[in-house]
Amino acid sequence: MYLAIREIRFSKARYTLIATIMVLVACLVLFVTGLAQGLAYDNAASIKNMAATHFVLEQHAEHRLTRSQLDQNQFEEAGLIVGIENAEPLGVRVTTVSPSVDSSKIDVTLLAVNPQGWLAPAITEGSPLSDQLIGHVLVDDKLSDVGVKLGTILVDQASGIRWTVNGFVKNESFSHTPAVFLNQQDWLSLQVQTAAHEGNESADHPSYNAIAIKTANENVQKLQAALSHTEVIKKSEAVSAIPGYKEEQGSLMMMIVFLFVISAFVLAVFFYVITLQKTSQFGILKAMGARTAYLVRSVALQVLILSISSLVISVLLVQLFEIVLPSSLPFQLGFTTLAITCLSFVIMSLAGSLFSVWKVARIDALDAIGRTAA
């Protein structure tokens, strides 16, 4: 509009300075948001990738997949309720393996899935999981960074079992450790072996950590009622119960919120000071017959121009940044997150200008008369 644009044109230096601050803050907001998303994904990729809507866990497991233990009967019961094709058993175990070629050790998460089921991951290299190939596993391609190749033998430290790497998958991790997928036979023999190691002998039928479920919300009640000593939780609940997930996301979220508040305050102070400076000017404009709504719109428009132009610059900068970033740094900024972040930034900026708007509305046209305007 007439006044808003001409004022920015006239006071270029002033508005450039504030825009620079906004660009820096917006960059930081976008970067931390991308980092938070990247870390979240890195932490929980395998669970997030699963097509499940809910998980059935043992009661008192505090939503933690690794703590829960369910047996074959419970799996079959769940299958009866939601349909056998909508329930998949899942084994999760965090362990340490070492590639047989050297003595280095790697923390990994074993994920036992049904090779024909919908939890089986898509491979990027090698051959897929199958019931027939005993002792063959799929591993996340991050392991190739430490020299793991097709055919490498991994030795499980806890049980002494040896697995052959038969394929690679991409973006599969749990609690920041790369995922290793194995079939149910291998999962069972792992349990037998571990039990033997620990002097137990009761592990002749398989147990799982969870049952992944695909179902509409209304079936959850029924499921919960039918399965005693279990708890049916949403996928997002299972994700945030992954060790470290909540803490990590919480602190990053706090940083983001603070940055938003800071940017709102910087803008608020800037516009408030400018508005105070222009009190007599606003008085004159009002005396001339300019509506308060017109002046308020003018202030809001300036805030919009500033925040949107600094966002455009920041988005470009962050995208450039993403190109030069090393791929090992978890950074992920999807379109939806970007859009939501930008929108919140604009809304926070507008909220920051409310104070000035209130000030402008209160200025009286009478101030223009009988006062030596500064």
Next chain:
Amino acid sequence: MRNRLELQEITRTFEDGGTQRTILNQLSLEVAEGELVAVMGPSGSGKSTFLSIAGALLEPTSGHVLLDGESIGGKSKQERSEIRLRKIGFIFQSANLIPYLKVEEQLMLVAMLAEMDKAKALKRVRELLDKIGLSHRRKAYPEKLSGGERQRVAIARALMNDPAVLFADEPTASLDAARGLDVVSMIAKQVKDQGASAVMVTHDDRVLQLCDRVLYLENGKLNRQA
């Protein structure tokens, strides 16, 4: 000759620490087309109050203000702002130009606010700038103008909406004698040309010779002499 501005028995009181102070007391005034009236009076006599009421900025406690024979009483804030936009022009003491608008934009702003036809507005801007002799400075910002030039632009801006009445509050306060005379003679001339009425509050004796009538505000009333 018609009266473009009429004040009928205007009274204004202010609440001041529990006591009522009557600043304007049954004040009446008629200003004809093309007439420039000067209002003088001691500090605190109520000149600014009088101007604010006549200029639709402040409501009187009682009495009526008529612009072109039409009362502006009992109107909402927005309606009064609309009246100021279309029927009234103001010239203030100093610094009353918007610092970030060029001379011609100062005038265009009025046209914009009043939603005037663009071509007509541009024509009027050119006309007015010609009349005040500032056509060559139409792209200048106020900071680059002298005090006298600024007040001339303010006059042109006040006339932009072809007002019924022009109000000036000490328009020469920040100018030296010669510049003051220039500015007031310009106001007098433009008021005659445009057929508007004008009321000017002033402390400046030197410019009185250019006014059609001089009135003194005292004890809440306007008198012919001090």
